[in-house]
Structures are given as C-alpha cells and as structure tokens.
Amino acid sequence: MRIGFFGGSFDPPHLGHRALACLAADQLHLERVLLAPVGRQPLKHGDAAPFADRVAMLELAIAGDPRLEVSLADAPMPDGEPNYTVDTLRRLRRELPAGARLYCIMGADSFLTLGKWHDAVGLFAESDLVVGARPGFVLDHAALTLPPGVRVEGLAEDRPGCRGYTVQHPSGRSMLYLLPDLAEEVSATEIRTEHAEVDERLNPAVTGYIRTHGLYRARIANRNQNQGR
Incomplete structure (x- = not known):
C-alpha cells in the first residue's frame, strides 16, 4: 500500500493544492492521498480561518477524485500546542x-524551509519525501537547505515527470522525489488578501463557501485601510 500525506494550512485550499496531490498520486501510483489541514502551524503566525471551515473547504476542493481524502490527523491539539509534521507521520505509521509505504508531499516553498522544521531529520526516517515544483526547480541548490545529517546520495530514478534521489540520514536511507512539472502554483496568502467574488485560482464551490461564510473579509478590509493611509 502506498499512501501520500499532504499537510498544510489550506487557508484556503486552491487549485495548486489539488494539482500537487493529483500529480503525486499519478507519478508515484499512490492508492490514497491524505490531505490534512493543520490545527496550528508552527512556522506561520496570524489568524487562520477556523479549522472546521478549512476542512469543509478542502472537502469541496478535492471532490470527484476517489484517491484524495481529507484527514483529521493534524487536527488542533487539545493543549493548544503546535502541530508537528514528524509527530503526525509517526502516528500515521503506527496506524x-x-x-505500507508513506510519502510526505509538499511544495517547493515548504521544502526550502525544511531546515527550520521541528525534528526535520526525523521526517526522513518516517517517510519518503515528495516535492512538487514548477519546471526549472534545481535540487542541487535546494539540497543545501536540508537539515544537518541529511544528504542526497545520488539519482536513483529518472523518468519524465519524476526524479527520485536516494537520501542518507542517521536512521538509514529513504527517497526524495522531485516532481518538476507542477502546472498550478498559487499563493494562498495572495488569495486571502485579494479574494474577489470569482477567483479562477479556486474551485467555484470553495469560492461560494468563502462568500457565504464571510471568510477573509477582515483581512481584505485591513489591507485596504492600510493602503489608504
């Protein structure tokens, strides 16, 4: 069994998120991709849309593809502490x-911050990593951001749309897959602050949900107020 885990704020979930999940499923022949909204993101500050709203929007965003599934594995912690991906992966592996083979999916921007993640080395012990990026993303430079103790040994798989590298880490070896053909790469931050009645970067059902529930209006109002000063 081959399972993908794709965590993130999904604030809001956009076409780029779905594109990456589908690309990973296609290229790595994943039976399921678990998309997990994070309760509290350790490396991001500021208010996110309520967790329940992000779950609901994500359900709408991935509807129609039976391989994609919303997971509550990264739901808010009872004590309010941040959610750490490595801990979530460890829980998933026990279940x-x-x-079963586990793949942790992320965008190139997230991969470039990997050195700042909690127990980043432990990620490689729990799963293979899958990085989606636009054409032209160069792993040679990005590999410099890997945490101490982790290094890329060499290219082990090279085919159209997917390059797999063997990675050495203190617990052994795992794989790092680079998917360089991601067609949709959108900033959720831009959507939150620029959201309009119709947004081509979002599934129309997600746009409707945002409008119906009045999400992000305060942020847009604050932006407009600041620009008017």
Whole structure:
C-alpha cells in the first residue's frame, strides 16, 4: 500500500493544492492521498480561518477524485500546542498496515524551509519525501537547505515527470522525489488578501463557501485601510 500525506494550512485550499496531490498520486501510483489541514502551524503566525471551515473547504476542493481524502490527523491539539509534521507521520505509521509505504508531499516553498522544521531529520526516517515544483526547480541548490545529517546520495530514478534521489540520514536511507512539472502554483496568502467574488485560482464551490461564510473579509478590509493611509 502506498499512501501520500499532504499537510498544510489550506487557508484556503486552491487549485495548486489539488494539482500537487493529483500529480503525486499519478507519478508515484499512490492508492490514497491524505490531505490534512493543520490545527496550528508552527512556522506561520496570524489568524487562520477556523479549522472546521478549512476542512469543509478542502472537502469541496478535492471532490470527484476517489484517491484524495481529507484527514483529521493534524487536527488542533487539545493543549493548544503546535502541530508537528514528524509527530503526525509517526502516528500515521503506527496506524498503517505493516509494509505500507508513506510519502510526505509538499511544495517547493515548504521544502526550502525544511531546515527550520521541528525534528526535520526525523521526517526522513518516517517517510519518503515528495516535492512538487514548477519546471526549472534545481535540487542541487535546494539540497543545501536540508537539515544537518541529511544528504542526497545520488539519482536513483529518472523518468519524465519524476526524479527520485536516494537520501542518507542517521536512521538509514529513504527517497526524495522531485516532481518538476507542477502546472498550478498559487499563493494562498495572495488569495486571502485579494479574494474577489470569482477567483479562477479556486474551485467555484470553495469560492461560494468563502462568500457565504464571510471568510477573509477582515483581512481584505485591513489591507485596504492600510493602503489608504
């Protein structure tokens, strides 16, 4: 069994998120991709849309593809502490059948901050990593951001749309897959601050949900007020 885990704020979930999940499923033949809104993101500050709204929007964003599934694995912690991806992966691994292979999916921007993640080295012990990026993303430079103790050994798989690298880490070896053909790469921050009645970067059902529930209006109002000074 091959399972993908794709965590993030999904604030809001946009076409780029779905494109990356589908690309990973296609290229790595994943049976399921778990998309998990994070309760509290350690590296981001500021108010996010309520967790329940982000879950609801994500359900709308991925509807129609049976491989994609919303997961509550990264739901808010009872004590209000941040959610750490490595801890979530460890819990998932305990729940998966013996022999299941786990893939942690992320965009290039997230990969470039990997050195700042909590127990980033531990990520490689729990799963293979899958990085989606636009054409032209160069792993040679990005590899410099890997945490101490982790290094890319060499190219192990090279085919159209997917390059797989063997990675050495203190617990052994795992794989790092680069998917360089991501067609949709959108900033959720831009959408939150520029959201209009119709937004081509979002599934129309997500746009409707945002409008119906009045999400992000305060942020847009604050932006307009600041620009008017």
